[in-house]
Amino acid sequence: MIGFGKVRMVRTVVDGVLQEQEDEAIRRAGYIHLYGVAEMSALLAARRGLDAVTASVAGMLHDIYTCRTGLRLLHAPSGAEDARVILRDLGVFSQEEQQRIHSAILRHSDKERVDDPYDELLKDADVLQHYLHDPTQSFPPATARRIRNVTAELGLPAVEVRVSETKPTAQAGSISLRARLADVAEELARQPLVGDENQSGPDVWPLIRYFPGARRDQGWDWCASFVYHCAVQAGPILPIRYPGVSCRFAAVLAWLEWARLPEIGFFHPADEPGFAPERGDLIVYDRLVSSAEHDHIGVVLDRDDCTLVAAEGNVSNRSGVFRRDRFLQVNGFIRVEDSYRYSWP
Template identity: 40%
Template sequence: MTGRIDSVRAYVDNIFDHIEDADEKRDAYIHSYGVSHCCVLLAAKRGLNTELAAAIGLLHDVYRYKTGISALHSQNGAEMVRVAFKYIMMDVFSDDEQTIIKSAIYHHANKGYVHDEYDELLKDADILQRLALDNTYGWFYGMRLKSTMKELSLPLPNITVLPDGESAPQVFSKSLAADIAEALAGKNVTGEKSDTDFMKIIRYYPEDSIFEGLKNGWCAAFVYHCCLEAGLVLPIRVPHTAHKVANARFNGVGGWYDWGMDSGYCFFVKDGFTPERGDIVVYNDIIPKENKEENSKWHDHIGIVLSCDSESLIVAEGNVDNKNVSGILKRTCDDTIGCYIRIPQDYSYDGWKIDYKTGEIKTVDYMER
């Protein structure tokens, strides 16, 4: 392989070498390098670029192995690699090559749907690598494995394929989000590495610089954590495609505000809106100037509503007034209230339907290809 793959190896090896659990570290190396080899094999068979295929295989699960979080690891992995291409692996791949790699990572968990050729390459390689380890497969995994073995003129494996069945979507509960926020804020969590609750709040963000980056600025990360714990399914940045990248992740107030506005979830008191327990409040220039950066935008703080009346709110907040500690506060209902975000009780994340390259909906069923 080339020096470009050496750069990718150095990046992933650094992540894997810092995994504390020996079994998890071994799995990271075996699976990622194994998928990379399978990607190269299938790329050679399908007439695709084997170097790109090798990189895709090595990078596809870096988010899961770095954070220990499997949920949405494909979408979050593409976001993690986007940042790595910007700062760590600068100029290693062209813009078009980066898009191919990120698209494959973004879509690889959606085995039941068909995307572009490199996306499909990774999905098939991801399953093929597990052949020696698994003998029971979900429906689409099993169908893909059988198809890939036939493509390679190999005998069909003796496996069990489970019947096709859709899993029930995870349901978000804003009342539960309020319960979680109230309990967590009441613990007076401090933004220090020694505080295990704080480290759980920021664990979704994979960069090594995240602790310093969120120091005295983790109110939005607090809200994101509480909402995820209450069943919300949402990647760390929405949208994130080759077509459009959100200005901020959900560890920033701007990420919440922009997503709320784009989704139609933002509401304003001037329009007659009355907040409820579990709603998210976005503040308007509530942080004292001496406690925030110059030229900060108006939406400078965020929290989860616990109760309210006509004059005040009781709110659970992380990083109260940018002083690096959580708390439960009484806030006056005045012009420091910018807006509220109300996430619907039946909210379901459907970003996986968006094609990474075009930013448009694309849902081609694997069995109907």
């Protein structure tokens, strides 16, 4: 396919996402920013001797997650997963093109770090569009430096960039991360949430909307999505797919793989000597609702020596609070440390 035809195909997909966004302000900002960054990316690619199609597509897709969901937390890694699915399904991009675009989107929020050429190009195009759209706004120091550097590279007159003050990171309250997670899960589970015949509907849509492919009229088994939604509400904040994990957090397997990663180490087998589950731990079951391993997940609320109480989603398409055997059909537990913050790579 002729190169620019690929850009047109991506534009069509992006237009569809934006047209489905119900918030007019998000939709309008999406059109302005995505098309603007795509054009800036093509300009910088020509300047730097890089492929303009790859650069333009990265710019077109870099904030697709925010435009689809309205969410900005960890939108770069989550957007990289959205873009991966779009490029795969279009079927016209080479593996090299897909990898370059995925990498650029994954890293575009880290304006302080210096990465590969396409990563850097997208960061520069992103900040340049923001500046040109409103040069009166203030920018973090690293972003301001990029704006000055890229405008100089393009031979533009020296620009004055307002620099925002660096503010200390807000600290969480005294309540622990796991306690917050359990509180959110218990409140949602007790409502209860009820799915429609297609495992979506008004109650379930807010849980699954984070993930590509979710629709208001069509969902999936949503126990892991219930846990992910609770995590988004209470912490820990995670992207929709962790790099190196085989699937998204809409699947129980993703939670297991993530917790077992050497750099994470949060998984505890059910029979681990000396381990006692606590409120706010995640519990992974085997063959609880099907004949498959790791087929269900919930949030521990309470326990005694022989039983535990858990908040769970998608038990017969409903959420609820359930008392279960402490060991029967339990694969293990995931204990997320209070100090955990997503950071990759």
